[in-house]
Every structure is written in structure tokens, then in C-alpha cells.
Amino acid sequence: MATLVIANLLIPAAVLTFAAGFFPYKPFLPGLAEHDVSERGEMPPAQFDKVILMVVDALRSDFVFGKSSGFKFTQSLIANGAALPFTAHATSPTVTMPRVKAITTGSIPSFLDVILNFAESDTTSTLAYQDTWLAQIKAKGGNLVMHGDDTWLKLFPETFYRADGTTSFFVSDFTEVDNNVTRHVPDELRANDWNALIMHYLGLDHIGHKAGPLSPNMIPKQQEMDGIVQQIFEAIENDPHLQSTLLVLCGDHGMTDGGNHGGSAPGETSPALVFISPKFKSISTGLDSPVEPHQDFDFYTKVEQSDIVPTIAGLLGLPVSLNNLGVFISELLPLWKNERHHVLLLLNNVWQMHTLVKTAFPHEAYEHPYSQLDCSDPSSSGMKLVCKWRRITDIIRVSDGREPAPPVILPALIDFCKSAQEIMSSTASNYNMAYLLSGIALAFLSVALTTTSARSIIFRLNAASLYFGLVLVLYGILMFASSYVEEEHHFWYWTTCGWIALLCLQTLLGSYIKREGISKTIFKAAALLLFHRLVRAWNQTGQKHSGEPDFVTSFLLPNPHTVWILVGVTYFMLSLSLGSHLCRHIPPTYHVLTHIAAAGIAIPAFIFKLSFTARDAPEIVRPVVGESGMRVLEGLSLVLIARAVFLLCALGTVWVISLEVWGRSPAKRNAPRGVELFDALHAILSIFLITQTRAHNVPLFLLFSLQFLCLRDALGLQSTQTQITISTLLFAHTSFFALGNTNAISSIDLSNAYNGVAGYDVGVVGLLVFLSNWSGPVWWAWGGICLLASQGALFGYLALQTLFIAGSLLAIMVACTALRTHLFIWTVFSPKYLYAMAWSLGWHLLVCCYGLGAIWWAMGVS
């Protein structure tokens, strides 16, 4: 037992050590860039004194540039030269916060930012103390104004002179979020007190999440956004105080055909970027618009999203931000009529980037421009950059004190910038191998310790333990195949089928010998398989076929009444089950009262579900409750009801436990405790978990309950720990994917993260995110505990589950290390590692070990 405890303690150690090496915290250069005129000569003159950054969330390139776009006015500007269009490549992870970081600092945010995206108030993620073009404007005494997505307020606390943040809370809100921004536009255009105005519109992203890029709401929304561009452009043309204002229209990321984002599909990484000002007519005669893309979503010139930063800096006459990896967009250079200024602009860019390069790849040639350097065949990335730097210094040296001719030096400057951008953005060089290997060693140690301490159970060589071995080994192998990581649900659906069949055969064998119950066994196995088939048809998951019709989209959502009947039945069954468990300790006269009390937990939970869904997905509530019902539901305070439900669940738990401890009738006092206690707690836990689940997924818990009953029956009394462990593992994983989760960041559901939370609390929100995304696995973990409770032996369960968790972690760590230069490392394997962290730390250690502790306690009490 002690060895097993140590093995479990090694799991968090391994996970965190590996994570520290795999997601290195990128050091950034502190402070603000300053332009030292004595050292680097004059600054090229600013072309604009004000900038309006209009971010339209998830504005994919084809939404602006394509044939079926609603941006007709913007397209006319492109055609007459007043707008310069680009496709700005956004790197994965394509979620809002890292993208805003890239647009403001010019750096490529590390994967750690994804975690921080969900824990936004973490101070390490604020940009208030980093060098951004916002900070540069402020340093020059300018004022900043922000309206829209409050991500900006979290990233830049106390930065804005004036701000109105909107929360992206309910994706069903297409209009309010945007009207909140638009209502400020006329005032801001009149005001003459700001130097940068930032607007972040969320409505288009919400439409995407809700109904995809082909939603009927999409074109009207694009026209609405286009109208705002027109309003601003006309103000720039007509108002004297806005005459040298630059308007930048851009998306932070794109979206897939399913309307989600987070990964690195072409649709997600191709937002639009348009620089707009009447001044551009002097350098551009216009481009065709609308046009067809060169391929996928590539319209016009493709630039990197971070290129926005040095470009805005150059246009506004600001120093380039210290941590920037962007390159000045050369299409805008002709704005400066003097070619000397082109060189100066790029020199600023080169100088700033070479400081970064020096830190990452130190080399003496950066300090000694005359030292010996063999550039015949630069092998490492560091050497390549040194040689490109040497090419620049050589050109300056031969020009002998005079300024080198722009056509000579410009290509060398651009070449250095582009190479530095490419090399510094690829993170392959940033892993800390020592940490990676120690993490693997720790995980291996955990596997080895578990194996030795539980060898009697593991090497028993019966069908169940061989099946366990097969699942573990196959799973380990699959972790090396990117397509199987993306489509992991297939593995669990498949192994669960096999396991049900094997269980059926094992039980049949027993029935055959006893010559009874054969047809019952077959019936139960068929029922288990049927429920399993329904469960897997519920939500289409994975990457390959995402967005294709499934049971929810093709049957449930078009029939709102069915949804609510199923949801109602689920709550009713839970209430009934809880009530009957409580009644066991209560004299028959009070049974009706007890059932009413149980309903007292379920009914508020049901009202919360209705009221939440009225905001989250009004289209499935309105047909059921009508307009007046909608008004009532929208009037309810979600935070208060959620808190009431959580409180009632807690009270119910206390009630169940105290009945069990003090309220046993004398006759039953010697009966084994446990099974019923855990069943009653399971019912309360279900009500809580359903609160954290979207309405259309609630009936899945009804199916889980039916499966659980069949399973308990099929396993019977003589079930082994191995059988219970395998069942728990398989059904828990199946339920995770059946609820619509994948191994990609984009499928993390944040909609239930703020239930009952009024302010912002990282701990509580993090826990709610975990519970709402892992609601199925947590439910099944407790199901496993219920099965175990009747059996009493915990050691084998803990041993086998630890072996599976440690073994799969080991496989994932080795896969991530071996494939660290693989194309898919940031899109497939890194997210998978984050999920593995949640499975091992959250699900295994927190939930399962907690449940085991509860059984242990219950046995101790009795």
C-alpha cells in the first residue's frame, strides 16, 4: 500500500516536471523600447497621429474579401486604393487572449497562455508591464480608449483613459455585445482626447460558435460591421481632427467550418487584416475586390499577425516594442517618399529583433563585427541568423561611413527580419530536455512501483486483466498517432464494445454452468450495447468529422419539447432515486415528506437549467415556455439560483451522511454500510453535475444511469476489482467524448464556468470548468465507487487505475518528447498533454482518490 501511495505522489511530480520543460515560461525583455537618436540616427517621420483598431472577433479572411462577403463598402475601399488588404496568419492556439497578445506585443504567445486564457486574472498574463504599442503611445503622453471584449481590460489593467468592457458570456447574444460597442462610436469620433481607440466586437464570433460561418445571421452581421467601417471612414475624410487617423480592421483569429476555433486549420489561422485611410490612395491604385483566394483562405498578400506591431509602430512614429517578432509590412513602405526612411524603418526593426536573437542564441559576432566567421554552410538556426546579421554589418562596413544605398541594404534587412521571425517563432529550440527526461523518468518510476506493488493482481492472467493490458498497450501506441489523438473517442467506443461483449460472455459462462439466467444476461448485454450506441451517436466529436450532423443537431434541437421532456424525466428520476434512498432510514409516515424534500433539490436545479438555457440557447426554450415564460426566466438571477442549487446539494449531502451515521434503524445497524450511502450521494452528485451540463446533454445522464444499472446487474456480486476498474475507465472515457469533448482546445466548454460566481475567482472558475467538461467521467468515477462499495476491496482498484493513468502519462510524455519537432506538436500533442494533466491530476487524484477515501472512511465508521 505504501508503495502505491508513493506511486500516486509521483504522478503530480512527473506531470509538473514535464510541463515545466514542455511549456517553458518564455522570458520577456522588461521595460520599454526607446529610440536613442545619438546611436541610431533620426526616427522616420510618423504618417499618422491617431489609430483606430477595430477587432472583429473571428473575422476570417473570406468574410471580408470573398465573393459572398457583407463588407461591400470595405471592398469598394480596397478597389479604389484607400484600403490595403492582407491575410494575417495567426499561430495556434487561435483563442482570443493569445491573439490579442500577438497583436499588441508582436510576440508569439507560448502555449501556457492558453491555460492563462482560462485563468485570465492571473497577473503574469497582464501586459500592463510589457512593451506594447499601447504602452508606447502612453509613454508619449497619449490617451487610450477601449470598448468591447473585456479581455483587453484584463490584459491591460489601469491602462485605458476610458473603457467599456463587455463579457463574452452567452454566445447566444449576437446583438447586445456589439451594440454596447457601437453606441460609443459617434461620441468617440467627436472626441478629440484619444490617440488610440480600440474596439473589439464579439457578435460575429458568437454567431460562428452558435451556428457556423454559414448561419443566416452571418451576412447581416458583416453588413453591420461594414457600416461601422463606413461611419469611421467618412468621419476620417470629413473631420479635420481625424484627418491623419489610421483605421486597422482585423480579426483576432478565424473559425472552422463548424464555427469553432483554437486549433490550426487554415480557416482558424487566417483572419483578415485591412489598413484603411484616404492617404493610401497615394500609394495604391486599388486591387480587385472581391477576389478568389489563392488557396484555402489566402487572400492578397499573406503576412504574420505579429507584423501588425512594427507596422503600427512605424506608421505612428513609435519605437518597435522590445519583444516583437513581427516584420514591417513592406507594402506600406511607399508612404515614405524618401527611401532613406525605408532603411531607417527596417533598421529599427532589425535592431530590435537582433536584441532578442542575441538573448536566445548568444554569439560573439554580435559584439565583434570584424571577427572571423565561417558562413559557408551554417548548420544551426543560431548560426544562420549570425550570418545574416554579418551580411548587414558587412554592407555597412564597405559603405565606409556613408549610408549604404537603399536597394543594396534593404533586401539584407528584410531577409534578417524574416529569418529571425521564422526561427524565433518555432518553439522547438525552447524545450528544457532535462525537465522532459526527468518527467519521463518519474512517470516510469510510478509505473514500475505500481506494477511491483500490485503484481499479484496485474499478472493474474485472466481474461479481464489481459483485456486491461490490451487497452493500456494499445492506448500507449495510439498516443504516437496524431490522427488517433484527434479521434481518440473511436478507441474508447471500440474498447467499450469489446468489454461489454467480454463481460457478457463471462457472465454467460457462469449462467451456463448454473443453467439459469442466460436470456437475462443476453438481454442485459444487448441493452448495455444499445445504450452505448445511443451515447456515442449523441454528439459528433473529433476533428475529422466535426460539425457533421449527430443526434443532438439532427433530432434534439429541432424538437425542443423532446429535449425538455427528457431533461424533466432525468431530474424526476434523480429526485425519485434520492427520495427512495432517504426513505430507508425514515418511518413510512414521513415518506411523502421525504420525497418532497428530495424534489426540493431537483426542482430548483431544473429551474436553473431552464433559466440558464433561456439565455444560452433561447431557441430551444422559447417554443416551450412562450414569450411570457421567457420574460420570467430571463428575469431570474442566475447567480442566486445557482448558489441555491449548490447549497441544497451540500445540505442534501450532509443529510444523507448524518442519516447514515446516526439515523440507522436498530434492525439495520449491523447491515453492511456503504452501497446505499454511495448510491444516495451519487444521486445528489448527478444533480450537481447536470447543473454543469448543457441542456441537450442532460439526457445523456439518464442513459448513463441505465447503463450503470445494467452494468451493476451484469457484474453481479462476484465482480472482481479488475472488472470494476476496467468498466470505470472505459465508461468514464466514453462519457467524456460522448458529451462532445475532444482533445483540442477549441472544444473546452466555458459556458458553465461562472455558475454561481459573481466576481472572478480563478480557483472556483477553474474547478467549475473542470467539473463541467469532465462531468461524465466524474459521474462514472463515483459509479465505480458505488460498485466498489459493495465489494470493499480498494487496493486492486487503486492499483490498476494508477497503473493506467501513470502508463498513459508515460506514453504521452514519450510521444511529446519524441515528436517535439513534429508539425503537429502544438496543435495535437500539446493540447493532448494538457488534457492528460486534467485526467491525471483532476480526475484520478482529486475525484477517484477522494472517492476511495470516502469508502475507506465509511468502512471505518461501521
Add this chain to the structure above:
Amino acid sequence: MNRHALITEKKGAGPEKSDQKAPPSPAPSPSAPITTLDSGLARIYTHLHPLLVLSLFFFRFQATVEDPVTTLTNGLAPLGILQIIYVVLCLPATGSSTPSSAAKPTPKPSRGKKTQAGKGDGGVAGRTVPAMLSHLLTTLLATPLLTIILILFGAPVTSKLWETLLCAAHMSALAIMPLVYVHGVDEGRWWEVASLMSPVDEVFGAAIGTMVGAWAGAVPIPLDWDREWQKWPVTIVTGAYMGWAVGKLLGGTLLRGKRIDLG
């Protein structure tokens, strides 16, 4: 026991038993494995048969990939004929030890006698009738059942129903038809087969192999190789054929007479 048999047989269990509701009459006394007929032709053909079936399948593999429905439909008749030839030439018909019941299969409480199978009673012509009967029975009963089981195991429901049905037809011709031929409708024997109590022989082994092979055939489908053959139901049918051949070979030789232990 061998891992293969231990881990995965499942589909074989479902179909044959669900159509019989009554509890089994026989005592769980073990019966002996099926023995192939004792003629020289039988001994040669039983090894030639898998080669013929497999080469028939792989010869048409490209066509199966291109147009599964047509090719699998056309493949059913040759497969049926080959299987009928195989059971007639090599296997003892149900109850063949009692001449009266050679043609018309009846529930037979007396098992164990089949072990001395293979006097070739009734001659080839006499055995062809039960062979065709069992083929008919299998196609009519086992194919729909196997289809349902395939769907429960994850076959698509809203599309490709014909593909699934044909896949089930091929599986039942491979796995179930010889079982029906040797066991008839002897309820006791079928319960024995269903609960894997039956000793392994080449017929039972082939049946288990088909089911396990079909199950394992699902593995390559999600891989991102973007090959045409990854589409439904090509891998399942391929898995079933290969599993059938392996199961038949092992069941007839190495594992013959052993029992599957799921403890």
C-alpha cells in the same frame, strides 16, 4: 490460454442464441471437438479451402474498395458455393452418426457421438441438401442478427445500411454457416457455442476468428492515411476474412480441443 481467444470474442455470442429463449436442457458436460471427415479429399481440401476463399476475396479487393455494394453482392454466391463445397467435403453433417437425422436436423440430446464423425454417411449428394439448408438458414436468420450487432458495435445507421448488411452476410457465410451445418438446430450445442464452452475446433475457431477479425478491422478506420480502403465496410470485411482463416487454421491444429477460459 491464447490471448486471442481470451480477449475478444463477442459477436459470435450474440446472434445464435438470441433466437432461442428456453434455457438449455443439456448438462454442461463437455463435448468433443468436431473432426473433419476421414477421406483423403477432405484432408486436402480443408487446407485448400481457405486459400481459395482468401484469393477470391483479395482478387476482388480493388473492386471491393471501389464499389463495395456491387462487389460484395456478387461475391456472396461464390463464397456460398465454396463454403457448401467445404462443409460437404470436409465436415460431418449434424447428427451424422445417426443416419436417420442426416438430412433433417433435429435436436439431438446425444452428443459426444459426433466425435467419431465422418463415415461419410449419405454420400456427398446426401450431404449437399443439409449444406444448402444450413446456408439458407444462416442467410435468413444470422445475417439480420449480425447486422443489428454490427450496428450496436458502431456501424453507421443513417447511411451505408446496404454495406453493413452485406458485411453481415459475408460474416455469417464464413462463420455461422459451417456451425449450423455441424450443429444443426441442436439447442444444447448452440448454448455451448454461445457461452464459449465448446472445445475449439476448426469450425468454432473460424467463427471466433471471424468475429474477432471483424472487431479488430475497425482499428485502421480513423487513421489519417486518406486511403480509399479505409472506408466502411472494407476493413471490417477484410478483418473478418483474415480472422476466419487464422481462426480456422489455429482451431484445426494448434488449439484443437482446448477450451476458452474467461475466468
